[in-house]
Amino acid sequence: MSFDRKIKIAPSILSADFANFGQEIQAIEAQGADWVHVDVMDGHFVPNLTFGPPAVKAFRPHVKTVMDVHLMITPVDPYIDAYAEAGADILTAHVEAGPHIHRTLQAIRAAGMKAGVALNPGTPAEAVEHVLDLADLVCVMTVNPGFGGQKFIDMTAKIRRLRQMIGDRPVHIEIDGGVDPGTAPLVAEAGADVLVAGSAVFKGGSVSAPEVYGQNMRAIRAAVEGVLV
C-alpha cells in the first residue's frame, strides 16, 4: 500500500446487506471503490454492536483493495493481534478509547498494519499532535460514532488544523460520517483525502443493481473534481 494524496472513496459496509457481505464487497470494488471501510462496534464505546475478528477474517478474501478497519471499541490493545491475523491493512483506534494511544499506535505498527487514530467530533485536533509520527491516518469523525446515516457535523476547521499540523508527513486525513456529494467538497477543500461513505454509496443499490453503487460513487467524485488536497 503506497502513499498518495489523491481522493479515495472508502464505502462503509455498515450500510451493506449484512446477509451478503462477500458479494457486497465485490460489488463496490467492481464499481470503483478505492478502499473498503469496516466499522467494528462493541456496544460499549459506542451504543451499537457490529462484528469482530472472525467476521473481518471472512471479509478478507473478498477485499482486493485496502481493508480499512475502524475500531469503535475499548479497550483496543488486547485485540490488535486478532485484527492483524484477520487481515486488516489499516487499523484505526479512537484517541478517546484509552489512556495510551501512543502505545496503541506502536503496537498496531508492530503487528504489521498501518496505524490510524480517530477523533470524535468533540475532540480537538491537538489530541493527536504528539502521535503524528506514529500514525499513517487520522480519521476525523463528522458524526458521533455508532450509526450510519447520520447528519454531517462540520469539522472543516479541525481538518485544516490537522493538515497544517501534519505538514509533509505521509499521513492520510480520512473523513467519516455524513459524506455525500454535498459535503464531500467541503472536507476535500479543507485537506481530506479519504472519504468514507456508507449510506451515500449504498442507497438505492443492491448486489442485483450494483451499477447504482457506481453512480453514487461517481457523484461523490464529480463533486470533488478539481479540488487539490
Ligand SMILES: O=C(CO)[C@H](O)[C@H](O)COP(=O)(O)O
Ligand atoms: O464509523 C461510522 C459510524 O460510526 C461509519 O463509518 C459512518 O457512519 C459511515 O456511514 P454514513 O456515511 O452513512 O454516515
Ligand SMILES: [Fe+2]
Ligand atoms: Fe467508520
